[in-house]
Amino acid sequence: MPRFAIVVFPGSNCEGDVLYALREVLGQEAVLVWHKETSLAGYDAALLPGGFAHGDYLRPGAIARFSPIMGSVISMAEEGKPVIGICNGFQVLMEAGLLPGAMLRNKTLRYVCRYVNLRVETTTSPLTRECRKGDVLRIPIGHADGNFYADPADLEELERGGQVMLRYSTPAGELADEANPNGSLNHIAGITNKEGNVVGLMPHLDRSYQPELGSDHGLRLFGSLVASVS
Amino acid sequence: MNGSQKALLETHHLTEDEYQQIVRKLGRQPNLTELGLFSVMWSEHCSYKSSRMHLKRLPTKGKRVLQGPGENAGVVDLGYGLAAVFKIESHNHPSFIEPFQGAATGVGGIIRDIFTMGARPVALMNSLRFGPLSVPKNRSLLEGVVAGIASYGNSTGIPTVGGEVAFEECYNLNPLVNAFCLGIAPKERIFLARARGEGNPVIYVGARTGKDGIHGATMASTEFDEAAEEKRPTVQVGDPFMEKLLFEACLELMATDALVAIQDMGAAGLTCSTSELAARGGTGIAIDIAKVPQREKGMTPYEIMLSESQERMLLVAKAGRESEVEAIFDKWDLHAVTIGTVTGDGMLRVRDRGTEVATVPCRALVEDGPLYERPLARPSYLEKTATLDLGSVTEPRDLGDVLVRLMSSHGLASKHWIFEQYDHMVQSNTIVLPGSDAGVIRLKGTPLALAMSLDGSGRYSYLDPYLGGALAVAESCRNLAAVGATPIGATNCLNFGSPEKPEVMWQFARVIDGMADACRALELPITGGNVSFYNDTEGESIFPTPVVGTVGILEDKTQRVSHHFKGAGDWIYLAGETTDEIGGSEYLKTIHGMIQGLPPRLDLEREKAVQAFTREAAARKWLRSAHDLSEGGLAVAITESLFGPLGEMVGATISLECPGRADTLLFSEAPSRMLMSVPPGQAEGLVSLAESFGVPLSRLGVTGGERLRVQLNGVEAIAIGLAALRDAWWSAIEKDMQP
16 A cells, blocks of 8 residues: 655644545545654655645745755655645745745735635646546635746746646636636646656645535545555 | 832832732732732733622533633533633734734634643634724724734634624724634543642743733733823734644643643733642742743843743643653754742742742732722713614615615625635634634534634624623524534623723623523523723723624534525525614614614523524524524625625525515514525425424525515515625625725
């Protein structure tokens, strides 16, 4: 059975949600790994959960990238194993240089927590292999700094390389400014690295894995991850 | 007493009589440090000296109550070996002086009260009151307060699942910020703030002590004047990251058996935590303040003892287990420092290196403070406000226009601009999204869900404090019934003007009586709370504003109900009776500019029956929606039911018999009413169920269509397209908050 490592930084606060979805809902072997650890040997995938690692002081993810565990997160990424950053975890992966771009403050300058619609752009990532291109997923966001930015060259490369995984859309799957909750360039909600194994996304699949939570579309992303390491 | 002594007492907000009491208790004159200790512990904020004798009238016992008032928070039994720990607290004064930090540290303080008792915080709510948003200062207060709450709650990973916001002129210079927190603890492992065991180490953990917040408790116990801005240094600065580390570390420590007692350092800081731990434990405590981690050099014993620096905890551990405690805090990069020991002499001894700088009996600080039976006087304004001549209220011709104006008034408009700034989904337990009658979270590993609601009544309590108190309790319980939950406990936050005004004390006493009667009728124990007096600015008191936080249980979470219509073709019913009472209503204020009349009467037996009926219908899973009727009355409740949290819209066609005035029928705020929708197949069952509960039930219409249509006596009185109606309601606050 594959083993999932959930990396916990001081200030992380969604590790329990990721753990519950993987362990209790999907019956997987998932373990919380404290950021002071230095090895991820024996794990098939790593997830960096949401929260406020190191208080988000200085800049989200800016201090977390220096945590002792990050060396082995980078090694896992280089080995081609899935490394998934959700929300704050996405910000950490950007700061660590595993994913391109940066997060600006939301265009409203305010934190925003609500359900959004996401259009699946690629099905080659470890999170979307069980989706179809064009599928619209309803999954919530919760962040103050989720306004994706990349310089024109990087953005061009992301688009051309098929590295854009999810975009904010209307329920019908159309791209529109009203459906873009934070001002992200090209409506980007999630991306992968060039190799496709490192994934970052702002939406919380870990808050939408059962119908009673308002949606279980997050389970399709978790399910894809499980399938991709099984 | 000479002039400088008098001035000294004045700066400490102590009366000469209180000073003489101190001298008697010590058998000598206090030194300056000791005077400081007494001034904070005997402040209204810490001692409840004006309110204690009235609070005793509230019922505090119930079959699920494990801990009533007197501890950091109340505790109720949930079954499954679990307990809910919850409390509400005000941070009104700091939030006016510095809205962001004032509100943020209010959240921080209430979170500490909860985890102090061994509970993991799982939900936050807040009750806010501001002056009208047409005044720029109120917009900046709202902006700052919401951002402060968001910053603290979001970073600590606790969802803000509900709350309320109201606007009224009387809060112009005195906004109310009341924060509620609920945590879950193993029933067998509730920690109480009782220092026991002579020789056990007293350990300080968390942030260093600085000069911030000195005399915060006394600041909250006086009126404001033009110099309020000068009080900014008395507001503390919060660090939610530190709080998060602190509660994770404390909860980890609590899972061992090394801990004897624990208390947070909130109002009155180290003074309060040491003296309360010892007084409640029947022991004494001796500390050396030189060992207290300090943010800056040269702090005096007085400053260290009175500092209200945030994110600090005081522990009593078992002797010999110190290294275990230190190891846990080390993991979280926090330092645990032993600053003293538990003693057997009942004294608080504060040493600075070798010298004893304060020696005070702990009980004198905590339990033997002054107790006032302040004079009461019925305010004279009530003569003028009590009567409402309906004939003088012109009946509007265009009821659709009135409805749109009400839905877009800030009191009734959608609060999404506010609650979307709060993380309301973290911990993945939120199973009713904000916007319904109550917040509902599931408890993983059990079939249970907990519902919670915060409800205050300012205008009603101004017009009739007794009814205001009773109606706040009734509405809060009704909100729980609307989601299918049974109330099991409540906490209250009582926001009032100066207790030195007999009119304010009369309002206070009447509010307590109203709350007590409603609590008894609805079998709702009050397990703790907070009193905030001195909400006066430049001599003007706010409306008396009791806020009730109720907690309810659903034994089966799948029985929960939310407020919005779920689709076309369901039948709409109203449980309860509409009267023509519009005194104190939103309609009267917003449309006619009047704050006049008496609040609607409350029949507690009827209230109880409507709630029980709603719960039973929910338990049978007949209800597609249920929504309490409150501000704005029937027409507003129907309109709110058209819109779901994910953008859903369902129209409705309503047909009403209207023997009298249309405006009172549509906008009366008569209590004990519930709007519900059921599939037609359940209608017969619902009718006979209502009969068995003795609850009047009338069919109003059917869901569906693209409009809200209301017919009165067969004539169409309101017909509005859903999109326009939703936009008016949805974007009103957002639009007015644009810079």
